[in-house]
Amino acid sequence: MPRFPLRALFWRGALFAVLWWILAGGRADSWGVGLVSVALALAASLALLPPRGNLPSWRGLAEYLAFFLAQSVRGGVQVAGMALRPRLDLHPGVLEIMLRLPDGAGRVVLANTLNLLPGTLSVGLEGARLRLHVLDTRRPVAEEVRVAERHVARMFGLRLAA
Amino acid sequence: MSGLDWLSAIFLLVGAAFFLAGTVGLLRFPDVYTRLHALAKADNLGLGCIVIGLLFQADSLAAALKLVLVWLLALAASATVSFLVAHRAWRRGIAPWRADEPGIRRHDES
Known part of the structure; x- marks a missing residue:
């Protein structure tokens, strides 16, 4: 891995945030738990599927x-x-x-x-x-x-x- | 009923028809492999039609996207489970049914 995969981090974080928003039914008061869940999902995804540099097109x-x-x-x-x-x-x-x-x-x-x-x-x-x-x-x-x-x-x- | 309700009802009925056809295939097809074809393909299309039918009744964007998410997760699970069942059947030596020699056989390859 030549450099820290900031782009992959951003897109995956955005994806998990959108997923949380869907699961919570758009409720605003759930984001406390939501942010923790998004962070954990991000950590799990980086461990299980390390970014290889090229994003899906x-x-x-x-x-x-x-x-x-x-x-x-x-x-x-x-x-x-x-x-x-x-x-x-x-x-x-x-x-x-x-x-x-x-x-x-x-x-x-x-x-x-x-x-x-x-x-x-x-x-x-x-x-x-x-x-x-x-x-x-x-x-x-x-x-x-x-x-x-x-x-x-x-x-x-x-x-x-x- | 409004136009949207009619559209919703039509998609729900078409979806139910595909579920029925998938189940008929599960009962009529001769072996585990052909039955997996019937289940994976007909039921996923049926679920897709039901999700579209329910989208017409969704009352928020988040609820609509949740329905789509349910469908995507069911697709992923169905494809993976089909592979696992078929792979296990093959490893256990269950030979696929063939039109020219019906009946359950075993194959010798691993």
């Missing part, structure tokens, strides 16, 4: 959220349709894929994101190797995983391996 975050929302709707509609078909038409299978994201939080976020996207469920993550359960092997799942991977990389400002 706002634009990447917005694009990721838009992608995530659209895909969640698709995923929910797809699986609801499959469940309600008079005759089940499932073609599940297992797919292993080598991630191009660097080691760290990005891979975990991707594995978790895929659990909520259409037709993918993370079963194992060892190093860069992600094992997925796929609901319908006839669909181009690997390409969709790559798209999700690019979104996660852009949000965290990470470089994908070639």
